[in-house]
Amino acid sequence: MKVLITSGGTTEPIDDVRGISNFATGALGKLTAEYFLRAGHEVILLSGDKALRPEPQERLTLVPIMGTQSLYEAMQDVVPQVDVVVHSMAVSDYRPVYMTDFEHLPDELTEASLTTFRPKREKKISSKADFQIMLLEKTPKIINAVKQWNPDVLLFGFKLLSGVTPERLLKIAHEKLSQTKADFIIANDLENIQGQAHQAYLVSEKDADRVISMKNKSEIAATILKKSEELRHD
Amino acid sequence: MKVLITSGGTTEPIDDVRGISNFATGALGKLTAEYFLRAGHEVILLSGDKALRPEPQERLTLVPIMGTQSLYEAMQDVVPQVDVVVHSMAVSDYRPVYMTDFEHLPDELTEASLTTFRPKREKKISSKADFQIMLLEKTPKIINAVKQWNPDVLLFGFKLLSGVTPERLLKIAHEKLSQTKADFIIANDLENIQGQAHQAYLVSEKDADRVISMKNKSEIAATILKKSEELRHD
Numbered sequence: 139m140k141v142l143i144t145s146g147g148t149t150e151p152i153d154d155v156r157g158i159s160n161f162a163t164g165a166l167g168k169l170t171a172e173y174f175l176r177a178g179h180e181v182i183l184l185s186g187d188k189a190l191r192p193e194p195q196e197r198l199t200l201v202p203i204m205g206t207q208s209l210y211e212a213m214q215d216v217v218p219q220v221d222v223v224v225h226s227m228a229v230s231d232y233r234p235v236y237m238t239d240f241e242h243l244p245d246e247l248t249e250a251s252l253t254t255f256r257p258k259r260e261k262k263i264s265s266k267a268d269f270q271i272m273l274l275e276k277t278p279k280i281i282n283a284v285k286q287w288n289p290d291v292l293l294f295g296f297k298l299l300s301g302v303t304p305e306r307l308l309k310i311a312h313e314k315l316s317q318t319k320a321d322f323i324i325a326n327d328l329e330n331i332q333g334q335a336h337q338a339y340l341v342s343e344k345d346a347d348r349v350i351s352m353k354n355k356s357e358i359a360a361t362i363l364k365k366s367e368e369l370r371h372d
Numbered sequence: 373m374k375v376l377i378t379s380g381g382t383t384e385p386i387d388d389v390r391g392i393s394n395f396a397t398g399a400l401g402k403l404t405a406e407y408f409l410r411a412g413h414e415v416i417l418l419s420g421d422k423a424l425r426p427e428p429q430e431r432l433t434l435v436p437i438m439g440t441q442s443l444y445e446a447m448q449d450v451v452p453q454v455d456v457v458v459h460s461m462a463v464s465d466y467r468p469v470y471m472t473d474f475e476h477l478p479d480e481l482t483e484a485s486l487t488t489f490r491p492k493r494e495k496k497i498s499s500k501a502d503f504q505i506m507l508l509e510k511t512p513k514i515i516n517a518v519k520q521w522n523p524d525v526l527l528f529g530f531k532l533l534s535g536v537t538p539e540r541l542l543k544i545a546h547e548k549l550s551q552t553k554a555d556f557i558i559a560n561d562l563e564n565i566q567g568q569a570h571q572a573y574l575v576s577e578k579d580a581d582r583v584i585s586m587k588n589k590s591e592i593a594a595t596i597l598k599k600s601e602e603l604r605h606d
Contacts (some may be wrong), residue, residue, distance in 0.1 A: 149393065154534045154562050155462060159383070159393045188422040228389060231499035237508070242481045247481035249474045253503050261534035262562070265510065269487050272506040273411035274471070276499065300388045300495035328388050328496070 139370050140180045142220045142362070143171050144227035146189025150205050152234045152272070154261050160228035164189025164326070167226045170359040171198065177363060184212050186227065196242065206230055206277040213280055217287040221370045224294045224362055225281055226324075232274035239267030285319040292369055294362055295320035300328040304339075308349065311341045322357060322365065340365075373604050374414045376403050376454040377448070378461035380423025384439045386506070388495050391439075394462035398423025400570070401460045404593040405432065412596060418446050420461065440464050440511040447514055451521040455604045458528045458596055459515055460558075465602065466508035473501030505529045519553040526603055528596055529554035534562040538573075542583065545575045556599065558592060574599075 145167020147160030168190045171181045175198055185191060191200055206229055208310045217223060220227045236257050244251040252273060263270070281295050295318050297311045304327075311325035322342045330337035338358050340350040352358045379401020381394030403593050404425045406413045409431055416433045419425060425434060437443045440463055451457060470491050486507060497500040497504070515529050531545045538561075545559035556576045564571035572592050574584040586592045 147390075152392070153394075155532065156381075156394050156464070158386070158390055158391055160390045162389075193424050230390070231497070240487075247483075247486070249481075252481070252505065253474075262532070263465070268510050270466050270508040272471075272508060274504040274506060276502050285506065298389065298496070 139221040139366065140182070140219065141174050141222040141224065141366070142182045142184070142216050143167050143169075143174075143211070143224045144184045144203070145171075146186025146203075147228040148186060148203065148209060148230045150207050150233035150277075152237055153259070153263050155313055158230060158232075158234060158274075160186075160230055161187070162189070162226075162228035164191065166358060167224070168192055169355050170224055170226070170362055173359040173363045174366075177367070182216055184209065184216070184227070203227070206233060206280065210278060210283075212281050214283070214287060215293060217245065217284055217291060219298050220288070220291060222292045222366045223284055223293070224295075225284070226296050228298070229280060230277055233277050235244045235273040235275050237270050237272040239270055241267065243271060261348075279318075281318045281320065289296060292323045293318070293320040293365060294365075297323055297325045302327060308339060308341060311339065315341060315343055321369075322362075324362075373455040373600065374416070374453065374454040375405075375408050375458065375600070376416045376418070376447070376450050377401050377408075378418045378437070378443065379405075380420025380452060381412075381438075381462040382420060382437065382440050382464045382466045384467035384511075386471055387493070387497050391467060392424045392464060392466075392508075394420075394464055396420070396423070396460075396462035398425065399505065400589050400592060401458070402426055403589050404458055404460070404596055407593040407597045408475060408600075411601070416450055418450070418461070420454065437461070437463075440467060443516050444512060444517075447518070448521060449456060451518055451525060454522070456520075456528070456600045457518055459518070460528075460530050462532070463514060464511055467511050469507040469509050471497055471506040472502050473504050476503065477505060513552075515552045515554065518525055527552070527554040528556045528558060528599075531559045532562060532606045536561060542573060542575060545573065549575060549577055555603075558596075 146164035147162040149157045151157040171183050174181050180197045184201045184203050238257050251310050278303045297314050307325045311323045315323050325337040334354050336355045338352045374566040380398035381396040383391045400434050405426050408415050414431045415561045418435045418437050472491050531548050541559050545557045548557050558572050560572040570589045570590050572586045
């Protein structure tokens with residue numbers, strides 16, 4: 139079968155020299171790609187600039203990704219061609235609209251004036267002022283479009299939280315299942331990820347009561363491969 | 373001689389999963405380190421998380437750096453022990469103080485209310501609101517402290533601008549010379565850097581009228597090594 143995996147983190151530029159990056163290393167995406175490749179499947183890996191990647195090899199296509207916009211366009215293109223999507227990339231929820239000092243902000247500061255203000259973009263923001271204000275806008279939730287682009291695709295989404303109870307993590311994972319129409323959500327908490335040790339839960343609509351608990355990256359990759367092979371036979 | 377080189381970019385955290393990164397690859401710092409090592413000198417390389425680095429070898433100490441605070445502490449420690457400092461790292465001019473949506477901002481928005489507000493830091497910022505506001509504060513200019521930590525050190529600083537005339541670039545480089553008390557400033561423009569091709573100017577107080585023009589990374593690294601060997605004989 140043909141599998142699209144996204145991994146690593148996106149980077150949204152602030153100016154020509156700096157940007158907002160998500161910290162994911164791409165380790166899980168790399169491992170998952172290796173599991174599918176070893177089982178004889180074809181993998182297209184979209185991954186952040188600095189993400190870990192498998193060695194170049196037959197049946198593996200590597201596509202570097204910078205920001206949410208380039209990820210959106212690449213996925214729109216690739217999702218209709220694949221059987222499975224494993225969307226493990228840490229995608230920016232927000233991207234910078236502007237960053238400027240108080241001197242250049244509108245005289246009257248209100249929610250309306252701050253959100254509609256569009257200063258001329260500096261190539262490199264000057265470092266004179268003591269403070270800067272940045273406005274950020276929400277990026278499109280790319281995962282919500284996957285089933286629209288390809289209703290037959292098997293979709294694995296991820297939910298990462300930090301420092302919550304397992305109950306809350308599972309509740310939010312179930313909400314994400316229905317929002318995204320994903321077949322599976324892999325729910326995990328940053329505080330339970332350390333190198334290979336990686337506590338995660340696989341939840342799905344079909345087995346609402348049955349949650350598969352996994353304790354390291356190899357187990358997560360193996361579970362994704364197993365579920366894909368059970369549910370997709372092409 | 374003993375040389376401290378800083379390279380790559382710093383990353384300042386916003387929350388547990390994202391931060392503001394400077395885009396430098398560390399290619400020039402890696403090459404400069406290799407030139408000094410090949411000439412028999414000792415190198416301590418402080419470099420950003422994802423920066424390019426020479427292969428581990430004798431006489432090379434590698435220290436990974438995250439944010440400006442860890443860079444400050446590491447340099448304070450190392451600068452008194454070295455003969456030469458090549459400070460090529462792209463250091464964040466600003467670091468995030470908070471990022472929050474309008475609902476959580478003070479009712480009255482003024483420069484004073486926005487700069488003194490300190491909301492509780494979220495471990496992972498929720499992605500519900502359409503917009504977020506971030507306050508950023510200036511980071512200490514580490515290069516200004518180098519000659520205080522070690523008045524005898526030979527200091528190479530860098531000034532990177534984007535899309536300015538050579539005249540303006542040289543003028544600002546001269547201003548930086550006197551602000552930082554650096555012996556040399558290497559001035560460059562992002563629009564004239566592409567892979568190995570790297571237009572740069574070496575300026576110094578001693579030869580105010582004489583600017584050395586360099587056209588690629590090897591020439592920059594060789595010039596830094598040559599000047600260091602001329603001016604430091606230990």
